[in-house]
Amino acid sequence: MTEKGKKKADTDGANAADDPTKEEELYLPVSELAVSEKIRNFYLDSGIQSLYPPQSQAVLAGLLDNKNVMISIPTASGKTLLAELAMLKSIENGGKALYTVPLRALASEKFRRFSSFSKMDVSAGISTGDLDSADEYLGSNDIIVATSEKVDSLIRNETRWLQHISVVILDEVHLIDSPDRGPTLEIIITKLRRINPEMQIIALSATIQNSGEVAEWLNASHVVSSWRPTKLYEGVYFDGVYKAKVQKPSLNAKNNLKSSKYSKNSKTSKTEKKSVDADKGETEIKIDLPEDPDSCIEKEIKQIYIGKLPEAAVSLVADVISDSGQCLVFESSRKNAVGFAKKAAPVVSSLLKPSEKDELAEIAAGITEGSDTDIAVVLANCILHGTAFHHAGLTAEQRETVETSFLAGKIKMISSTPTLAAGLNLPARRVIIRSWRRYDSDSGMQPIPVMEYKQMAGRAGRPHLDPYGESVLIASKEDDVDMLTERFIEAPPENIESKLGAENMVRTHVLSTIANGFADTREKLLEFFKGTFFAHQRGLMSTIALSTLIDKCLDFLIENEMSQEKRKNADAVSEALDSGPASSPFQTADKISKSYTNFNGRSDAVLIPTTLGSLVSKLYIDPLSATTLLDGVLKSKEGGGDPAVIGFLHLICQTPDMKLLYMRSSDYEWVQEFIADNIEHFISVPETTKPAEYEWFMGEVKTAVLLYRWISETPENDISKEFDVGEGDIRNFSETAGWMANAASRLCQLCGFKSEAAALSDLELRLQYGASVDLLSLLKIRGIGRVRARKLYNAGFKSKDMLKKSDYVTVAGLVGPKIAEQIYKETGMAIDPEDLKNQKKRKERLKSPQSVGLSAKIIDVDAGETVSAPAGVNSETNGDPAASKPKKTQRRFDEFFND
Numbered sequence: 001m002t003e004k005g006k007k008k009a010d011t012d013g014a015n016a017a018d019d020p021t022k023e024e025e026l027y028l029p030v031s032e033l034a035v036s037e038k039i040r041n042f043y044l045d046s047g048i049q050s051l052y053p054p055q056s057q058a059v060l061a062g063l064l065d066n067k068n069v070m071i072s073i074p075t076a077s078g079k080t081l082l083a084e085l086a087m088l089k090s091i092e093n094g095g096k097a098l099y100t101v102p103l104r105a106l107a108s109e110k111f112r113r114f115s116s117f118s119k120m121d122v123s124a125g126i127s128t129g130d131l132d133s134a135d136e137y138l139g140s141n142d143i144i145v146a147t148s149e150k151v152d153s154l155i156r157n158e159t160r161w162l163q164h165i166s167v168v169i170l171d172e173v174h175l176i177d178s179p180d181r182g183p184t185l186e187i188i189i190t191k192l193r194r195i196n197p198e199m200q201i202i203a204l205s206a207t208i209q210n211s212g213e214v215a216e217w218l219n220a221s222h223v224v225s226s227w228r229p230t231k232l233y234e235g236v237y238f239d240g241v242y243k244a245k246v247q248k249p250s251l252n253a254k255n256n257l258k259s260s261k262y263s264k265n266s267k268t269s270k271t272e273k274k275s276v277d278a279d280k281g282e283t284e285i286k287i288d289l290p291e292d293p294d295s296c297i298e299k300e301i302k303q304i305y306i307g308k309l310p311e312a313a314v315s316l317v318a319d320v321i322s323d324s325g326q327c328l329v330f331e332s333s334r335k336n337a338v339g340f341a342k343k344a345a346p347v348v349s350s351l352l353k354p355s356e357k358d359e360l361a362e363i364a365a366g367i368t369e370g371s372d373t374d375i376a377v378v379l380a381n382c383i384l385h386g387t388a389f390h391h392a393g394l395t396a397e398q399r400e401t402v403e404t405s406f407l408a409g410k411i412k413m414i415s416s417t418p419t420l421a422a423g424l425n426l427p428a429r430r431v432i433i434r435s436w437r438r439y440d441s442d443s444g445m446q447p448i449p450v451m452e453y454k455q456m457a458g459r460a461g462r463p464h465l466d467p468y469g470e471s472v473l474i475a476s477k478e479d480d481v482d483m484l485t486e487r488f489i490e491a492p493p494e495n496i497e498s499k500l501g502a503e504n505m506v507r508t509h510v511l512s513t514i515a516n517g518f519a520d521t522r523e524k525l526l527e528f529f530k531g532t533f534f535a536h537q538r539g540l541m542s543t544i545a546l547s548t549l550i551d552k553c554l555d556f557l558i559e560n561e562m563s564q565e566k567r568k569n570a571d572a573v574s575e576a577l578d579s580g581p582a583s584s585p586f587q588t589a590d591k592i593s594k595s596y597t598n599f600n601g602r603s604d605a606v607l608i609p610t611t612l613g614s615l616v617s618k619l620y621i622d623p624l625s626a627t628t629l630l631d632g633v634l635k636s637k638e639g640g641g642d643p644a645v646i647g648f649l650h651l652i653c654q655t656p657d658m659k660l661l662y663m664r665s666s667d668y669e670w671v672q673e674f675i676a677d678n679i680e681h682f683i684s685v686p687e688t689t690k691p692a693e694y695e696w697f698m699g700e701v702k703t704a705v706l707l708y709r710w711i712s713e714t715p716e717n718d719i720s721k722e723f724d725v726g727e728g729d730i731r732n733f734s735e736t737a738g739w740m741a742n743a744a745s746r747l748c749q750l751c752g753f754k755s756e757a758a759a760l761s762d763l764e765l766r767l768q769y770g771a772s773v774d775l776l777s778l779l780k781i782r783g784i785g786r787v788r789a790r791k792l793y794n795a796g797f798k799s800k801d802m803l804k805k806s807d808y809v810t811v812a813g814l815v816g817p818k819i820a821e822q823i824y825k826e827t828g829m830a831i832d833p834e835d836l837k838n839q840k841k842r843k844e845r846l847k848s849p850q851s852v853g854l855s856a857k858i859i860d861v862d863a864g865e866t867v868s869a870p871a872g873v874n875s876e877t878n879g880d881p882a883a884s885k886p887k888k889t890q891r892r893f894d895e896f897f898n899d
């Protein structure tokens with residue numbers, strides 16, 4: 001650190017961040033940062049000369065001095081850079097960093113970024129393995145990226161390198177508010193703080209109302225700012241007019257940027273003019289209002305007249321794309337997201353250049369190469385026209401293609417469900433929030449939360465690319481304009497609230513807390529939970545709620561033999577110490593406290609995890625799932641054993657860890673019939689006289705049938721149509737079911753139920769690959785997949801061993817050269833060089849001048865069987881680039897806009 005920089009950090013510390021008069025510190029030069037020259041040069045070389053004002057604040061608040069900092073600043077204002085600086089500084093001091101994210105896709109994005117740190121000799125790893133593995137091999141990395149669920153499982157599996165973490169980054173910490181993910185996030189923070197009391201915590205969040213409360217909980221300096229690198233206009237569109245306001249940068253809510261040595265944009269132009277498209281009759285008026293004396297936020301208003309197409313949102317999309325911008329449209333449902341991408345496609349297509357169309361055709365071809373489902377074809381068709389949709393029903397690969405093609409500027413518009421708002425960094429010039437209401441099963445259509453609106457709106461304005469961003473709410477009547485402005489644009493975001501009070505959440509975390517030795521008495525359990533945000537936020541009230549919940553959960557765990565309660569006496573204490581997970585790195589010497597006090601009137605006893613309890617904790621399943629699975633297997637054994645696959649699948653669907661498909665009115669008849677036909681295969685069937693239970697049972701059966709179709713090799717497209725789900729949903733269902741099958745198998749092993757353990761282990765593999773049992777031997781070859789495995793099997797190659805008798809050309813003809821090479825490598829066979837030469841020649845022929853271009857790309861895939869078609873397809877295109885579309889895509893193209 002330079003002397004000057006050091007002095008500032010020492011003397012000013014966190015207080016400087018609260019002092020708006022110290023403007024010269026607002027744009028801290030990178031060259032003066034208290035990090036090594038190597039790190040400074042890395043950023044200087046990438047064009048970052050100085051820190052943005054909120055970033056400077058964070059540094060002054062102790063980011064580089066091992067202090068905890070809670071940073072609540074808008075999207076794209078440079079949070080990741082702050083996380084990087086804190087991590088690099090800590091690593092420089094001999095530490096190790098853990099970067100936690102809410103989504104796997106985000107983990108990959110961050111991992112890609114941190115991999116570029118190899119230039120500074122800093123290594124990065126990503127922990128995406130199964131939720132029951134310790135991933136010890138990652139310990140050699142300086143930075144490890146993981147989702148919060150994965151971190152929770154690493155703690156449960158007592159991963160050793162966790163003890164060496166010197167800085168943890170909590171990305172999107174406002175997700176503490178999420179009922180699904182929030183409790184786990186709170187618990188991992190609480191546990192990590194116990195494991196490494198000296199660890200620095202950097203919490204990153206979008207602007208939320210009560211970030212101060214989170215900062216207090218984390219004992220962190222608080223940096224809050226509405227400063228953005230690009231201006232964000234927030235407004236409402238009605239009847240051809242978009243009226244918007246922009247809020248000028250505000251630091252710590254009260255700071256006002258004045259001109260200074262480092263401030264670059266202290267004044268914004270008052271009379272900027274946008275180019276006017278005469279055809280559309282577009283004009284722009286901007287009026288600067290005087291400073292608002294209360295908030296010190298300057299307001300600027302603009303009004304744009306947008307050419308009216310029959311659909312307002314399409315006009316807004318066309319307007320921004322014709323001005324070289326890109327657009328994100330948020331919808332309330334998947335159906336609407338797909339519908340709007342289709343609706344906007346012809347208009348967007350008319351604005352594309354021929355070269356852009358060619359690029360899009362290649363991307364579309366990639367989509368149809370990867371999947372044969374109807375939805376993939378619709379997506380490919382949209383992409384050909386420059387639009388796309390994005391929702392959880394798409395596969396991870398499809399979503400990634402849409403995201404990267406949008407980031408590269410090729411796809412011009414994405415219409416998406418709100419999941420994208422909380423996800424990747426996908427900024428656009430204009431964000432349109434087409435549906436500001438969403439359906440709620442309890443209360444019907446309801447306005448979305450302000451925080452969600454702000455997250456969506458905040459995606460507008462790409463730093464370094466767009467001069468400004470615009471968010472647009474669409475009013476359907478004039479009266480709605482003011483209402484929408486007040487309800488969303490001018491409203492503060494809601495407070496975030498802990499969701500840890502739910503019994504199922506507490507149950508699973510009580511078990512893991514005992515299993516890892518974080519607490520061994522009821523009192524210590526309560527003490528542990530007092531370290532959570534739930535307890536911090538609720539204060540004294542939480543003690544009553546928590547002690548009642550903990551008692552209830554402990555009763556369940558003791559009754560189901562996952563924990564034992566031993567009364568205090570010398571034997572019990574030594575027994576507890578002996579029988580606990582002695583190798584746990586997290587247990588401290590004071591594991592068994594000398595003084596036991598009564599807890600809630602219960603006995604002063606030691607809590608010990610049983611072997612079953614420890615296993616359930618490591619398997620990362622709800623303890624209730626474990627009892628459901630074990631009870632089911634026991635019941636099936638009592639009934640003679642050997643249940644059919646559908647029986648096991650239904651058992652898995654009975655666990656609380658599985659999400660279920662909804663019953664539609666058209667489902668009742670066939671599900672009832674299916675139950676009647678297979679009644680003897682179900683391990684338990686509720687009585688029809690209990691309608692609520694029976695209704696639930698039918699949902700479980702419906703989900704089990706989907707899984708059954710998947711493992712019976714029913715094509716994905718057929719499953720999609722039958723159950724009205726996307727390919728991504730099929731993968732999610734089968735992945736969770738596979739995880740439960742694995743857990744069930746391990747539980748059976750523990751209980752000595754060998755044949756059930758083996759059957760469930762086979763089922764896990766089948767769920768993983770979506771294939772019948774006869775393919776299992778082949779499916780163990782990496783990257784082979786169920787379709788290729790079936791081709792090999794049908795050609796007589798029924799196992800790895802039988803493949804050893806094959807010749808390369810035949811195998812390559814069946815599965816394509818790449819996979820054939822992989823098979824040969826894995827089975828230890830050598831490829832005859834002559835065979836390889838012939839194969840290459842064949843490939844070259846396919847790349848002949850007639851085959852070049854899109855059609856070659858589509859046809860020349862690695863699945864050998866399709867390679868015979870290029871000439872026919874190419875002759876169809878007749879050299880016309882517009883006709884260079886995938887055959888399949890074109891075939892279904894006519895139907896595309898008609899439904």
Ligand SMILES: Nc1ncnc2c1ncn2[C@@H]1O[C@H](COP(=O)(O)OP(=O)(O)OP(=O)(O)O)[C@@H](O)[C@H]1O
Pocket residue numbers: 047048049050051052055074075076077078079080081082424425426463
């Ligand atoms: N001080 C800076 N000077 C110039 N560019 C910067 C600076 N800080 C960050 N950036 C750039 O701004 C862009 C957005 O930064 P970043 O991704 O860190 O924002 P973010 O707040 O993490 O966004 P999000 O909320 O979407 O995750 C990146 O391209 C980054 O390189």
